[in-house]
Amino acid sequence: xxxxxxxxxxxxxxxxxxxxxxxxxxxxxxxxxxxxxxxxxxxxxxxxxxxxxxxxxxxxxxxxxxxxxxxxxxxxxxxxxxxxxxxxxxxxxxxxxxxxxxxxxxxxxxxxxxxxxxxxxxxxxxxxxxxxxxxxxxxxxxxxxxxxxxxxxxxxxxxxxxxxxxxxxxxxxxxxxxxxxxxxxxxxxxxxxxxxxxxxx
Amino acid sequence: xxxxxxxxxxxxxxxxxxxxxxxxxxxxxxxxxxxxxxxxxxxxxxxxxxxxxxxxxxxxxxxxxxxxxxxxxxxxxxxxxxxxxxxxxxxxxxxxxxxxxxxxxxxxxxxxxxxxxxxxxxxxxxxxxxxxxxxxxxxxxxxxxxxxxxxxxxxxxxxxxxxxxxxxxxxxxxxxxxxxxxxxxxxxxxxxxxxxxxxxx
Numbered sequence: 001x002x003x004x005x006x007x008x009x010x011x012x013x014x015x016x017x018x019x020x021x022x023x024x025x026x027x028x029x030x031x032x033x034x035x036x037x038x039x040x041x042x043x044x045x046x047x048x049x050x051x052x053x054x055x056x057x058x059x060x061x062x063x064x065x066x067x068x069x070x071x072x073x074x075x076x077x078x079x080x081x082x083x084x085x086x087x088x089x090x091x092x093x094x095x096x097x098x099x100x101x102x103x104x105x106x107x108x109x110x111x112x113x114x115x116x117x118x119x120x121x122x123x124x125x126x127x128x129x130x131x132x133x134x135x136x137x138x139x140x141x142x143x144x145x146x147x148x149x150x151x152x153x154x155x156x157x158x159x160x161x162x163x164x165x166x167x168x169x170x171x172x173x174x175x176x177x178x179x180x181x182x183x184x185x186x187x188x189x190x191x192x193x194x195x196x197x198x199x200x201x
Numbered sequence: 202x203x204x205x206x207x208x209x210x211x212x213x214x215x216x217x218x219x220x221x222x223x224x225x226x227x228x229x230x231x232x233x234x235x236x237x238x239x240x241x242x243x244x245x246x247x248x249x250x251x252x253x254x255x256x257x258x259x260x261x262x263x264x265x266x267x268x269x270x271x272x273x274x275x276x277x278x279x280x281x282x283x284x285x286x287x288x289x290x291x292x293x294x295x296x297x298x299x300x301x302x303x304x305x306x307x308x309x310x311x312x313x314x315x316x317x318x319x320x321x322x323x324x325x326x327x328x329x330x331x332x333x334x335x336x337x338x339x340x341x342x343x344x345x346x347x348x349x350x351x352x353x354x355x356x357x358x359x360x361x362x363x364x365x366x367x368x369x370x371x372x373x374x375x376x377x378x379x380x381x382x383x384x385x386x387x388x389x390x391x392x393x394x395x396x397x398x399x400x401x402x
């Protein structure tokens with residue numbers, strides 16, 4: 001545990017006070033977020049794809065069709081940058097300039113590894129389903145060979161990683177504190193609703 | 202209005218039935234989402250940054266510090282790919298393989314334009330504040346010259362754009378429909394909470 005080593009590009013330049021390299025903090029963000037964005041480049045053009053992710057120890061997993069074009073580029077050796085971002089609040093300051101948002105974000109640089117070991121692939125796909133609903137991997141009909149073949153799982157080792165976090169209220173300039181302008185924070189709340197069950201077949 | 206012209210890379214390959222090029226649909230996703238991810242590349246390495254965005258007609262805006270490193274790369278001519286993604290639900294199928302998520306996502310390719318016209322810059326920053334809270338641009342203390350100088354606004358013309366949308370329940374294989382496994386959709390709901398006001402200074 002403890003901290004990720006900072007590299008030139010994971011060292012947060014703008015708003016350095018918001019930087020965080022603590023592994024436990026990073027893991028909590030990765031585990032809470034359902035969504036990530038995976039980017040890479042091909043011939044000098046950016047590629048970007050939203051997808052769902054999950055984590056086991058220092059491995060971050062994403063999955064997709066075995067024909068996924070972005071995965072192909074990554075598995076040919078292109079570097080990935082993955083962002084996981086949680087928006088927590090809208091920060092209203094007394095001045096327009098100091099308006100802000102509260103957030104927790106993680107950036108991960110790394111190279112993809114194809115998960116081709118059958119045990120790791122099965123286990124990791126179970127972990128994906130468990131992340132979304134505990135116990136579900138034991139309820140649903142397991143993937144058959146054709147389905148497993150149609151699915152690619154790729155993994156990234158959490159190594160070159162940084163988090164950036166803003167919390168709390170507005171930070172106004174001293175001379176603005178007495179302006180007759182309200183200030184505060186509006187929470188942005190993401191919740192899972194009640195499951196809408198389908199009638200049984 | 203009407204539709205975006207498909208290009209080789211905005212034509213959705215995987216899950217083509219989910220593709221959508223309707224401008225009104227795209228605009229609704231861009232306007233509802235508070236968060237976007239901007240990617241580009243520098244010397245064959247991916248760069249990726251989460252930020253907030255707003256829209257006026259066919260212009261998508263983002264802003265940041267005038268020292269923002271990603272903006273510098275974009276304004277030197279590197280192409281951007283921007284993703285805007287809303288996660289709407291978790292789809293539980295009878296088989297592990299057909300589990301899915303409901304989502305609405307937009308991908309935008311383009312080149313950044315620095316908003317250096319003072320009128321457009323002021324107007325667009327007002328629009329940003331209005332997106333988060335109607336009327337706020339008339340309440341908060343306006344930005345002064347120093348603050349405007351410290352802020353860069355960049356714009357992208359919405360031109361090479363596609364959306365991908367999944368809605369509805371699980372799509373199970375016919376032979377799985379009678380399995381004794383529940384199925385359904387769990388909504389993912391994002392709401393804005395009550396503003397927590399700061400006491401006046």
